[in-house]
Amino acid sequence: MLEAPRSAPRLQVAGQAAAELTETRGPTGELLRTVTVSRPSDQGWHVQVLWPAIAIRQGTVYELKMRLRANRRETVVLSCGQDHEPWGSLGLWQQVPVGPDWREHVVYFTSSESDAPNAGGQGGGRISLTDLPKDGFQVSVAGASLRRAAVYGLPTDEALGGAAWVLKRDWFRRTVPCRLDALRFMRDAEVTYYKDMVAYLHGELGVRMPVTGTAIGNTPPHVAAETVDFLDSHNYWQHPVFPGRPWDRNNWYVRNVPMVNDPAGSTITDLAGRRVFGLPFTVSEYNHPAPNDYRAEGFALLAVYGAWQGWDGLLTYTYAHQDWESDQVTTFFDLKADPVRLAQQPACSHAFRGGGLGPAPRRAAAELSLQQRVQHMTEGRPWNFAPNAYLGGVDRLAWQEAQLGIAVPGLGSPQRTNEAADVQWQVGADGRGFVSFRGRDCAGLVGFAAGRTLEAAALSLSPGPTSLDGFSVVTINAVEGQQLGAPGRYLITAVSRCENRGMGWNAERTSVGTDWGEGPTLCEGVPLTLNLPAGRSARVYALAPDGSRRGEVEASAQDGAVGFQLGPRYRTLWYELVIGN
Structure with a gap:
C-alpha cells in the first residue's frame, strides 16, 4: 500500500538540517x-521520510511494516498523522531501535480518527519515518507497507481461564473486548494489591502517616481513590527530549517556549483533571527545566493555581543531585545556583500555604463510569493511564474559574472556598499571556506584564521591559501576616531570566549539549515601579542573597504619593518594603 504511485515517499528537510534521499x-x-x-x-521532524495521501479509517487496526538499517545504533520514530494542518496524530507514535543489521519492524495501531486525500490527491493521512536529523546519521528503509491487521481475541491454543498475558507488542492486534478484559483484570489486581498493602501498613505495622501508591498516570485516579489515603501526581513543562539514546547529555533539546501563553496545554490543565474530590491531592515532582529562558514562571504558576484549586501539597524537583555548592546551572532540574527559581521559593510557599488565594468559589466535577474509564485506557501507556475530568465532559479551562476534579461516589466535595481572591490568566491577541493574582496578603504578575499595572489594595506594581519581550515574574508577600497595604514588612521578588556565562546555545536556542558554560550565574534585573497613595510613609531596601538589607532605594514624591523605581542598578532579585503607620 505504501508503494502505490499516489503515495510514493518523499524526504522532508526543514530548519537548519540538511539531508538527501538516494x-x-x-x-x-x-x-x-x-x-x-x-x-x-x-x-x-526536520528530517523525515513521508508516505503521504493515505486514507485512514477511524477505529481500524493497522499493521505497519518496514525493514530498517542504520550506520550506528539509534532510535527513530514511526508515526501516522495528518498530512495537512494541524498535523495531528492519527494514533501512532512509536520509537523503534535501529543499527548496522537489517531489522524488520512490525507495529500495530488503532486509528484515532478518519482522514483521506481530497479529489486532487492532497491531504489525508501519512506515515512518517521521523526523528532522523542526527549528526552523521544514515538510515535505509525497505519493504514499507501498511494494511488492515487481522485482529483476534484468544489465540487458537488458548482458552478462557488459561489465557496468557497480552504482550505490549500484540496489544492492538487483540479485539477491543479482549483488551477490555485484560484491563479489568489488571485494574482488579492493582486494587487488591494496594488495599492489602495499606491495610498491612496501617493495621499490622501501625503506620500513622498517610499512604499513597504511585503517581497518577501510572495508576488511574479511581484506583487510587478506592485504595490509598491521598493522590499524588508529577508534571514538567517542556521536559528535555532525547531524540537518540535516552538521557544522552550530548543529544537533547527543550522547547524554549513560555507556558503562560498556552493555558489549555499547560501543566495546570493536566494536573487539575487528575484530582479526585474528597481526597488530598499533592504534586511531588514539578519543574520547568533549564535552560528554558522562561522557567521563572513555573513555581509561581504552580503555587497560585495550587492554592486556587485547593490542593494539599507541592514539592519542587529538585535542589541538587550532586555538587551542592556549585555557582552555575549544570543540568535540567537542579535549583542550586539558579536564582530565578530559588529566589521565588519563599514567595511561592507563602502564596500556596497562606496567601489567601483560594480555593476557587465554584466546583466543576466530572463523573466517569467504569466502562468509560476502562475504554479510555485501552489506548493508554505508562504515565498516561489517567482517565481525567475532561473525559467526563468538563471544559479544559474550567480550572480557571472553579475547583476542578473527578467526583467519586462515597467521597466528599470541597468545603473551603474564597470569594475574595482574584486570579486571572489572560492571553492577548498577540498570543502573549500573563497571570495576575491578588489574595489577602499576596499579589503578583506572571508572564508578559511589561507596561501593565497591578493594583493590590493601597499598592501598585508596574513591571518594565526585559530582554524576554517584557516577560517577568513579580510578587509581593506580607511578611508579618498583615493584609496587603496595611502597615508592616513585605517581600518583593522580581525575576526574569538567568544563564551561565558562555553557554553553548545551538542556533534554535533549544539546547547547549554538554556546554553549560561557566559560573557564576548571571541574572537579569526587572525594572519595577512601586507606588503608594498619598499620606503613607514607606521605605524600600534592596536585599542581599541572604535576605539582609544591602542598601535603601531612593523614594520620590508626586502629589503626595510615594514612588520607588526598582531595577537592575540594585543588582538584586529581592526587596523589602516597610509601610509605616
Missing part, C-alpha cells in the same frame, strides 16, 4: 531508500 537496489533487486544527514537539528 535510491539503490539490494542484492535481490529490492528497492532501498537511504537518508543521509549532513547537518543535524534538534527538532525530530
Whole structure:
C-alpha cells in the first residue's frame, strides 16, 4: 500500500538540517531508500521520510511494516498523522531501535480518527519515518507497507481461564473486548494489591502517616481513590527530549517556549483533571527545566493555581543531585545556583500555604463510569493511564474559574472556598499571556506584564521591559501576616531570566549539549515601579542573597504619593518594603 504511485515517499528537510534521499537496489533487486544527514537539528521532524495521501479509517487496526538499517545504533520514530494542518496524530507514535543489521519492524495501531486525500490527491493521512536529523546519521528503509491487521481475541491454543498475558507488542492486534478484559483484570489486581498493602501498613505495622501508591498516570485516579489515603501526581513543562539514546547529555533539546501563553496545554490543565474530590491531592515532582529562558514562571504558576484549586501539597524537583555548592546551572532540574527559581521559593510557599488565594468559589466535577474509564485506557501507556475530568465532559479551562476534579461516589466535595481572591490568566491577541493574582496578603504578575499595572489594595506594581519581550515574574508577600497595604514588612521578588556565562546555545536556542558554560550565574534585573497613595510613609531596601538589607532605594514624591523605581542598578532579585503607620 505504501508503494502505490499516489503515495510514493518523499524526504522532508526543514530548519537548519540538511539531508538527501538516494535510491539503490539490494542484492535481490529490492528497492532501498537511504537518508543521509549532513547537518543535524534538534527538532525530530526536520528530517523525515513521508508516505503521504493515505486514507485512514477511524477505529481500524493497522499493521505497519518496514525493514530498517542504520550506520550506528539509534532510535527513530514511526508515526501516522495528518498530512495537512494541524498535523495531528492519527494514533501512532512509536520509537523503534535501529543499527548496522537489517531489522524488520512490525507495529500495530488503532486509528484515532478518519482522514483521506481530497479529489486532487492532497491531504489525508501519512506515515512518517521521523526523528532522523542526527549528526552523521544514515538510515535505509525497505519493504514499507501498511494494511488492515487481522485482529483476534484468544489465540487458537488458548482458552478462557488459561489465557496468557497480552504482550505490549500484540496489544492492538487483540479485539477491543479482549483488551477490555485484560484491563479489568489488571485494574482488579492493582486494587487488591494496594488495599492489602495499606491495610498491612496501617493495621499490622501501625503506620500513622498517610499512604499513597504511585503517581497518577501510572495508576488511574479511581484506583487510587478506592485504595490509598491521598493522590499524588508529577508534571514538567517542556521536559528535555532525547531524540537518540535516552538521557544522552550530548543529544537533547527543550522547547524554549513560555507556558503562560498556552493555558489549555499547560501543566495546570493536566494536573487539575487528575484530582479526585474528597481526597488530598499533592504534586511531588514539578519543574520547568533549564535552560528554558522562561522557567521563572513555573513555581509561581504552580503555587497560585495550587492554592486556587485547593490542593494539599507541592514539592519542587529538585535542589541538587550532586555538587551542592556549585555557582552555575549544570543540568535540567537542579535549583542550586539558579536564582530565578530559588529566589521565588519563599514567595511561592507563602502564596500556596497562606496567601489567601483560594480555593476557587465554584466546583466543576466530572463523573466517569467504569466502562468509560476502562475504554479510555485501552489506548493508554505508562504515565498516561489517567482517565481525567475532561473525559467526563468538563471544559479544559474550567480550572480557571472553579475547583476542578473527578467526583467519586462515597467521597466528599470541597468545603473551603474564597470569594475574595482574584486570579486571572489572560492571553492577548498577540498570543502573549500573563497571570495576575491578588489574595489577602499576596499579589503578583506572571508572564508578559511589561507596561501593565497591578493594583493590590493601597499598592501598585508596574513591571518594565526585559530582554524576554517584557516577560517577568513579580510578587509581593506580607511578611508579618498583615493584609496587603496595611502597615508592616513585605517581600518583593522580581525575576526574569538567568544563564551561565558562555553557554553553548545551538542556533534554535533549544539546547547547549554538554556546554553549560561557566559560573557564576548571571541574572537579569526587572525594572519595577512601586507606588503608594498619598499620606503613607514607606521605605524600600534592596536585599542581599541572604535576605539582609544591602542598601535603601531612593523614594520620590508626586502629589503626595510615594514612588520607588526598582531595577537592575540594585543588582538584586529581592526587596523589602516597610509601610509605616
